[in-house]
Amino acid sequence: MSDIPGDLYYTRTHEWVRPEEDGTFTVGITHHAQELLGDLVFVELPEVGAEMGAGDDCAVVESVKAASDVYCPVAGEVVAVNEALADEPEIINRDAFGDGWIFRLRPEDRGSVEDLLGPEAYAELIAEEEH
């Protein structure tokens, strides 16, 4: 499963989370999610400083097919957003897990990430949905 990096955490709604060394979490949408959406044409970023609850809709990704909400995986405060996406949303299509990150969050509780799916569980979820 090369499409699902082993060092990330995942949500049932196809976001990924990477805990960084400085205590923040980086959040994006998965390669699988961008595949389903197709060519992205617009990304609405959250505001830096916004307080998000787990499951809150915090960003919008719009493709030629659909507009979808991005849900905040865990509660926390937005500390950075990927400004490059404003001009080039297609970065997410190109590199969903890398340059295509959407925002960075200072989590209320760093342990909250353990409630999310691991790579195996996420792979199973996709397999189930494929069924």
Added chain:
Amino acid sequence: MLIFEHSRPGRANGAQMADGAAADLADIPAEFLRQDTPPLPEVSEMQVVRHYTRLSQKNFSIDTHFYPLGSCTMKYNPRACNSLASLPGFVDRHPHAPDNLSQGIMACLYELQDMLRHVTGMRAVSLAPMAGAQGEFAGVAMIRAYHDARGDTARNEILVPDAAHGTNPATATMCGYRVREIPTDAQGDVDLAALREAVGPQTAGIMLTNPSTLGVFERHIEEIATTVHEAGGLLYYDGANLNAILGKVKPGDMGFDVIHINLHKTFSTPHGGGGPGAGPVGVGERLLPYLPVPMVARAESGEYYWLTEKERPETMGRLSAFGGNMGILLRAWIYARMLGAEGMERVADFATLNANYLMTRLREAGFDVAFPERRATHEFIVTLRRQEKELGVTAMDFAKRLLDYGFHAPTTYFPLLVPECLLIEPTETEAREELDAFVEAMKGILQEARTNVEELKTAPHTMPVRRLDDVRAAKELDLRWQAKDNGG
């Protein structure tokens, strides 16, 4: 080529010019008079005729092609509706004409209110909203007015199933509500457990389409109504798919408090092109005082008169300067009168029969449907996920290739819940031969996917344009023509 690009200085057609002297401009203050002439195209009569005839020939329309665009109900618009609504007595009436000179048209509107009320099972109907979107807005604004009037102002959330039309969350947001999405279960019904968890003192209401955009009837509608009502919320019926149940099942009986009706779908008024439209709203007991004005009432003497803010002080207000889009309302009234109550049932019968026939034949032809164990309503979903995996062809490829076969494409990639989907709605106005021809086209395309995939991937081949650059169109949309030399 645009008509402007045919233009040559000085070219004109005197026979089509307005006669008489130039208008007297003395009354208009100088600062409002334009200094230069507008950049209109200068063309001959024949150029105009050819230009627009060619454009009309490029059009894919219900008058020329089968148009199975799911959730849009692209049915045939009988010509009689148009010709009767164009009678001079209707067309020449001034909107300020007094009631005593407008009894005929008011009788038509009164009757339309009444027929829509009966067929939806609501207490009263207002014809005022001038489009489906405005009908939705009026509906949710009435829900807000109801809660406000009771001092129940903490309700700030509208529930919307994830299979809903995109307009529903947009409307709720427009009316100042937060939107909470309710998931769908594996059978295509609203997830009742999730709904029970979601309702509470914050619930203003739920917006539902029944049958849903998944092409199935919501079987738990009674439980949904009870759950939402017990929490103090109201039920909003999106009339988008009313064609499936017309005259058979009434939204009022399902427990809905408010409904909007897309006359351009179910009642066969002209469709698309940005209007004019009409989106009448019907309400149950709770929302009766808040209906938008004006409405038509009938006095004991038999005379018709307008109900305005004066007679209905709690109304949510006016949505237009006059009485709605009368020309559209008239067409719907004529259509409803031609059908009668029995005819309306036949609409639902044949819309559903056609959809189930087409679904069954496409399954036999090797296509997968999204909910194989469910009976289709007036529409159904084909998913091409298997073909995408096995053959590398997508729903978009099929949609584009269908154009070459002489069929308008079904709705693609909606609802969002089903990957690689085509949402197919044949409507009741298609004959069996047309449905069979569509099946043959789909079989032909599936065969191409196996043997000549390049042909499919590069379709359409017979249209004025090939594959358009959707990404560029979305990011750099430019619809404005500008003259090259003088800048217009």
